[in-house]
């Protein structure tokens with residue numbers, strides 16, 4: 001309760017800021033970004049979304065946060081000219097009125113084709129038919145949907161087959177043990193192969209070492225996100241880094 005009120009107050013004081021972490025496509029030499037929100041608390045410093053998203057998700061406060069992240073991401077897309085993906089909470093996804101608001105915002109923006117949404121398998125599967133309709137409507141306005149945290153939870157290839165998604169992100173827990181787990185390698189290989197057939201990209205999350213990149217490249221992965229390439233930074237820093245690249 002107290003935390004909810006604090007979050008709302010923080011929103012009013014504009015203490016929530018969107019940071020952007022690079023996703024690097026080594027084959028196409030392309031960089032896009034994942035939007036990750038942080039609470040810049042005047043006393044407590046930077047608060048991780050792990051701390052406040054679960055609380056925000058207990059009410060419509062999460063939608064207020066999603067709105068901030070969407071606005072910041074549209075601005076980032078305009079400034080950087082790169083694709084930005086936004087984590088969409090199952091609470092926001094399942095709220096039809098709020099989802100319509102998101103669609104309206106996208107329809108009214110020139111940059112909706114640079115915005116995509118990451119949803120977890122669990123939220124896609126829990127409400128399968130409705131999610132399918134929503135994924136299609138996002139596709140229609142030029143955005144698209146990624147499946148986030150793949151490899152933990154249900155991880156069903158048959159669901160991937162049924163969802164018109166354009167990206168699957170393999171969870172960092174899975175990537176962590178990639179060099180030592182034969183089963184994990186086989187699953188990554190299966191997802192990559194399926195991506196070729198179904199035309200979705202496969203992104204590996206939480207990549208921290210060159211060794212992981214070697215193993216994953218060998219399995220056919222080309223797109224990487226993780227501290228090896230950089231952590232999430234605020235827009236001004238990201239813009240600076242991009243402009244200093246050759």
Ligand code: G
Nearest residue numbers: 035036037048049050053069087088089232
């Ligand atoms: O970037 P970081 O490690 O701090 O993120 C922690 C968790 O918070 C991750 O699971 C991430 O998906 C989630 N998260 C970060 N930003 C957002 C956001 O804007 N909306 C939602 N729903 N989750 C977010």
Ligand code: G
Nearest residue numbers: 087148149172205206207208225226227228
């Ligand atoms: O749940 P989701 O995949 O949206 O969350 C991404 C989370 O992973 C964020 O909290 C982000 O800060 C974190 N992250 C990104 N790269 C790395 C990494 O290389 N190692 C670890 N441990 N976490 C990472």
Ligand code: MN
Nearest residue numbers: 034087118148
């Ligand atoms: Mn994510």
Ligand code: NA
Nearest residue numbers: 148149171205
């Ligand atoms: Na993830």
